[in-house]
Amino acid sequence: MRYFTWRTWLLRAQRLWRSSLQVRTVTISVVMSTIAVGIIGAYMSISVGANLFDTRLQDALAASERSNVVAQTRFDATQQTAGLDLDVAMKSATTAVQQAASTPAGTDIAILRTPGQAGVRLPVDVVSPGLDPAVAISEELRDRVEGSADRRLYWQSISLEREDGGVDPALVVGSVLDVPTSGQYELYLVYNLSDTQQALSFVQGTLWLGLSSLVILIGAVTYTVVRLIVAPVRTAAETSERLAAGELEVRIPEKGEDVIATLARSFNGMADSLQRQITKLAALSQVQQRFVSDVSHELRTPLTTIRLASDVLYDQRESFPAATARTTELLHTQVQRFELLLADLLEMSRYDAGAVDMELEPTNLVRLVEDAMQAVETLSASKGTELRLEAPGGYFEAEVDARRIRRILQNLLANAIDHGEGRPIVVYVDSNQTAVAIAVRDYGVGMSTAAMERVFDRFWRADPSRQRSTGGTGLGLAISLEDAALHGGWLEVWSAPGEGSCFRLTLPRRRGETLTESPLELPPVGAAAKEEADV
Known part of the structure; x- marks a missing residue:
């Protein structure tokens, strides 16, 4: 469940990123500002920290040098005749060093005799309370101080543990002291840098707070600016969608004299022009549709009279001379074709006017295909074409307008017979839980790619000079395509020259x-x- 929620949020974020220009602009601005501010903040923080440390180090070195001079002076001025005088000198030197090296955070002192020297260990080592020389002073630092031939200062950064368990940064500065009659001693001053660390933390906190506020301010400014720009664009997009949906009266509000206002005026001018053109074309289309419908209806009455007269003449053609009989047959054929053409024109005018109704009912498509094959059986026999049906079985029943589907099948079968070159025609029927499909496959002359692109155009024929047996009007496939679309279906074609069509x-x-x-x-x-391919 947690994984599903994570994926859901990720998909929502992706959709929001792709769909919102405002989100992308603000996000990119904030991210780039954060990177830039982060780089600047890191540089400033490192620079301030390094500067504070260098300043504190120089102060520590100066204090250590003063302390070394003061302590060495105390030892040089002492009358070293007895051990008691050396102890007094050590105490006096320690007091002087504490005064010379004191800091607000505190300074610890360690005066240690250099190991490996002969003679009595006087005076004794001095270590500030709470300071563990073994922890605070590393062997590396002691080796460097011990091997120094002059009074050079050596330093090292360390960490000191507090009583509460915390850790404070510190500096250890070491130098050499020469005690008469006793040999070489090492002076170590441990400077606590907690005050410097607190100052650095305060500066860094203030710096990052200011930079974070700057990023937030940049994001807010970017959001405001982008909103001012995107809002009119979003309004234009919504208005365009409404125009595309047919609401030709909508317009973009025009405010001000800026570029956005100029865009709104230009858009509204374009919308006005489109509205006029669409209204003009719609009126012209209605006139055209009404003209076709009226002409078709008006021609029906004289056509009926002509058809009756031609039927009478056709029935008596055997009593006419040969030339007259042939003319009567041609008249009868063309009147029938003219009647079919009027019926198709009326049907197309209904589609163009959007006045088509369907009578849907559950229908067994295998039975429907068999009816269509029986309707063209005479035509196929005259061409010597065998019709085959291949229906493997399944979910064949569907909610369709049986009359329109039968008309589609008859058109497809008639075309296949006309162009099938007398070879067998196979009709396939199959279905699944959501769809049914019927395919009419012939193995005739086929079509080129250019012909397939125009095969559903009105009044178009692949080969106008070709002799047709069905007396088609050139509207059959166009009507079939409309019938398929009316059902929410597809009518598709495949063809190859010399391999037939489907x-x-x-x-x-x-x-x-x-x-x-x-x-x-x-x-x-x-x-x-497969059988036809083998043949």
Whole structure:
């Protein structure tokens, strides 16, 4: 559950990042400002810390040098005739060193005799209370001080543990003292740098607080500026969407005289121009649709009279001379074609006007395909074309308008027979839980890629000079495409010159469902297809 929540938030953040210009701009500005401020802050913090340390180190070295001079002076001025005089001198030197090297945070002192010297160990070593020389003074520092041939100062950074368990930074400065008759001693001053550390922490805290406030201020300023810029762009985008949805009256509010106002005026001018053009085209389209519909309706009455007269003449053609009989047959054929053309024009005008209704009912598509094949059986027999049906079984029933689907199938079968060169035509039917598919496959002349791109255009034919047996009007595939779209389905074509063509109709099983895939390949690969390929 935790993993799912994390992925959900990540997906939401990704969608927000892709969809919001304002979020991207503010985020990039804040991130880049944070990086820049972080680099500047780190540099300033390091510089301030190094400067404070260097200042404190120089102070410590100066105090240590004074302390070394004072202590050496005490020892040089002492009458070293007895051990008591050396102890007094040590105490006097220790007091002088404490006064010379005192700091607000405190300074610890250690005067240690250099090991490995002959003679009596007088005076005794002096160590400040609470200071452990073995911990505070490293062997490396003692070796460097012990091997010094002059009064050079040596220093080292250390950490001191407090009584409460904390740790304070410190400096240890060592130098050499010469005690008459006793040999070489080492003077170590331990300077506590807690006050310097507190000052550095205060400066760093103030610095980072100021820089953090600066980043927040930059983010707020960026958000405000981007909002001022993005808000009009978002308004323009929403207005564009509403215009695209058909709300031609919406406009962008025009305020001020700046660039955004100029954009709004230009956009509104474009919208006005588009509205006028769309209104003009819509009116022209309505006039055109009404003209086609009116002409089709008006032609029906005289066409009916002509058809009746041609039927009478056609029935008596055997009593006419040969030339007259042939003319009567041509008249009868063309009147029938003219009647089909009027019916198709009326159907297309209904589609263009959006006045098409469907009568949906659960239908077995295998039975529907069989009916369509029976309707073109006479035509296929005249061409010597064998019709085959391949339906492996499954979810064949679907909610469709049986009349329109039957019309699609008859158009596809008639085209396949006309262009199939007398070879077998295979009709495939298959389905799954969400979709049904019907494919009509022929092995005739086929089409080129350019022809496939125009095959569903109105009044277009792949080969106008080709003799057609069905007397088509050139609107069959265009109407079939509209019928398929009306069901929420697809009508697709595959073809290759010399290999034939295949039209695949895919329909949702229930009204309103969205198609994602077709149960059949294009072209299908079945037993009939393999058998024909082998032939």
